[in-house]
Amino acid sequence: MEPNLLVMKGTNLGEFEELILLIVGVLYPDAYGLSIRQEIIAQTGRKAAIGAVHSGLNRLEKKGYLLSKLADGTHERGGRRKRLFHITAAGKRALEKNHELRNSLWNQIPDLAWKNLLYGDSFE
Amino acid sequence: MGTPLNNHHPPKWADHFLAWFCRDELLEEIKGDLHEFYVQELSDQKLWKAKLYYWYHVLHFLRPFAIKSRRQHSNTLTMYRNYFKFAWRHALKHKGNTILHVLSLGLGIACSIFIFIYLKGELSYDRFHEEADRIHRVAIDLVDSEQRRIPDATTPPALAPSLVKDFPEVASAVRLFPNWGNKFLLGASPEKKFHEEDFIRTDPGFFDVFTFPALHGDPARALEERGQIILTRSAATKYFGKTDVVGESLMHYLSDTTEVYQIGAVLEDVLLHSHFHFDFLAAIPFENLEQNWGWYNYYTYIKLAPGAKMASLEPKLQPYFESQLEERDYYNIIYSQPVTDIHLRSHLKWELEPNGDIANVYILALLALFVLFMSCLNYLNLKIAEVSKKYREVGVRKVFGANKGSLIGQFMVETLLISFFALLFASLLAEGLFRQLRDVLGRDISILDPENLVAFLLIGLVVVGWEYWPDSIPPSTCLPSKLH
Structure with missing residues (x-):
């Protein structure tokens, strides 16, 4: 299904968005705001506010890369329901595109470039 | 966990705050996540730290996607745009009136700008000397045989x-x-x-x-x-x-x-x-x-x-x-005068040149204020007289649900528009006067000199402030409920 053009914010996938999208896939089928945040911290070590994760999820859903539904509430949540996220076909394609682009660029780097690697010294 | 049950409740005010700014449709999942987070934090943090983090994350939801759109707010903006549009059309439709308003108000403002800047010059006599406050003239009054x-x-x-x-x-x-x-x-x-x-x-x-x-x-x-x-x-x-x-x-x-x-x-x-x-x-x-x-x-x-x-x-x-x-x-009496006071406050025999008079400064300042006041009143008067012609427009607005506030808003925007153009006209006029009267004034004066600009802006503020305030009177007294 094509993402709804009216709610699309533009199909560019930001770096943090890509991370969230990948984590949603990793956590399938139990990806929701807090678990995604914990996974980000666990996997990358970078701090992210819950609000930042929610904001990213919100954008991804608007772009059509994610779908969500409300699941049942639990005791720790004071009986409140959580919103579970799934990757859409468009989301998968966006990830693939990024992946392919990266691979393609990676493969184009000549082997020679990896010889005589510089370690932050000057070019000379 | 070992924590008392009531501590499972996160800071109440944070929750109230969240509920106040957060979109209703997002509130449940966000609050759920936050509570779950809080419970986790409680298990390995001190209470105050957990509360602090809770606040921190609540505040982090102050992002556009989560904040309630205030419909009222955008509506007000739209209304003001609408007022402005109508004020503009009204000004164009009644060109004669508009020009009259702008000219009369502008003339008054230009007059006061001119006087105030002239007075500023009168008050600045002999201040160009370095350390002018240390310079004094010594004078001797003669006392004749009849004391x-x-x-x-x-x-x-x-x-x-x-x-x-x-x-x-x-x-x-x-x-x-x-x-x-x-x-x-x-x-x-x-x-x-x-x-x-x-x-x-x-x-x-x-x-x-x-x-x-x-x-x-x-x-x-x-x-x-x-x-x-x-x-x-x-x-x-x-x-x-x-x-x-x-x-x-x-x-x-x-x-x-x-x-x-x-x-x-x-x-x-x-x-x-x-x-x-x-x-x-x-x-x-x-x-x-x-x-x-x-x-x-x-x-x-x-x-x-x-x-x-x-x-x-x-x-x-x-x-x-x-x-x-x-x-x-x-018998002769010797005394001194500060050099900066000579022009306005010294009226001795044999002055080097005819001096000004501090009384004239006060009179002119009062005059300028009075002119400003008069032109504002005059504008107000014309405006009130015009109100009766606007019954139809106001009637239509009321039919479409305009309340008193929005009718007043309409009038205010019209006034602000006129005041703005009057101010523009006044500044051009005053600037032109300064250029034309260069020979009389003996020097170049411009409104654009920084210190004159301040005077100019002050006058502008007075005018706009004055116009803004009393203009709320006419529509409320002349209009609602008295329509036939």
Whole structure:
């Protein structure tokens, strides 16, 4: 299904968005705001506010890369329901595109470039 | 977990705050996540830290995606855009009225801008001298045989040198000896002669007291000898066609002989806002003045030493003066005036030039305020008269659900629009006046000078503020519920 053009914010996938999208896939089928945040911290070590994760999820859903539904509430949540996220076909394609682009660029780097690697010294 | 049950509840105020700003449809999942987070934190953090983190994450939801869109807010914006559109159309539709409003209001504003900036000039007299607050004029009032005190600005020639000699508080003093009605026939060549009146004889210490910027030469050393003279820029241009004339000579044609002056320095023209003006300065040509306490034809100016107070010097003047005199002169009264006060507050006999009057300053300021007030009232009056013509428009607005507030808003926007254009017109008019009256005012004034801009903006604020406030009256008194 094509993402709804009216709610699309533009199909560019930001770096943090890509991370969230990948984590949603990793956590399938139990990806929701807090678990995604914990996974980000666990996997990358970078701090992210819950609000930042929610904001990213919100954008991804608007772009059509994610779908969500409300699941049942639990005791720790004071009986409140959580919103579970799934990757859409468009989301998968966006990830693939990024992946392919990266691979393609990676493969184009000549082997020679990896010889005589510089370690932050000057070019000379 | 070991924590009491009531601690499972996160900070109440954070939750209230969240509920206040967060979109309703997102509130449940967000609050759920936050609570779950809080419970996790409680298990391995101190209570206050968990609460702090909770607050931190709540505040992190202050992002556009989560914040309630305030429908009311955007509606207000739209309404104001609409008011503006209608005000603009109304202004264009009633061109005659609009022009009348803008002109009448603008004229009043221009008038007050002009007066205020003129007054600012009156108040700035003689402040261009360096350390002007240390410069004073010493005057001696004459007391006649019938004990009448006759104010007099002039003093004997011995006064200035004696004051410097005998009072450490007086850093420097200078005498001015104006032309006293004489005309000086000066010329660079016999073919080019002019009668001059703005010719002042003075002491070499002139520039120790006063500040007049030099164009060429060293003015401080240009009065040391008898035959030297200092010109202003315009005098130099008049006689030589150029300003760099130091070292050239200027002839003073007397009836039988010719004196030759060497030009020692050229000064900038004396600013308008000085209580005396001159084109030529030369040394005093008379002898034996240092003991002369009998002639009253010199003006005495002193500059106090740094830190010295005129208030402490003033009481010493009268005894000192009397000690220098023979008995018959005892009655005369000596006193001082700050140089910056001379233009507006000194009305002695034999002033160097006609002075202004502080009373006029107050009167003009009041006048300006009054004109401003009148033009605002006049505008208000015209506007109220116009209201009756707007019943139809207001009626239609009411049918579409306009409340009192929005009707008032409409009027306010119209007023602001007119005021804005009036202000624009007024500034152009005042600027034009300043340019046209350059010769009368004696200098270039522009609204765009920073300090004038401040005055201008103040007036603008007064007008707009004034218009804004009382204009809320007409629609509420004339309009609602009284429509047929």
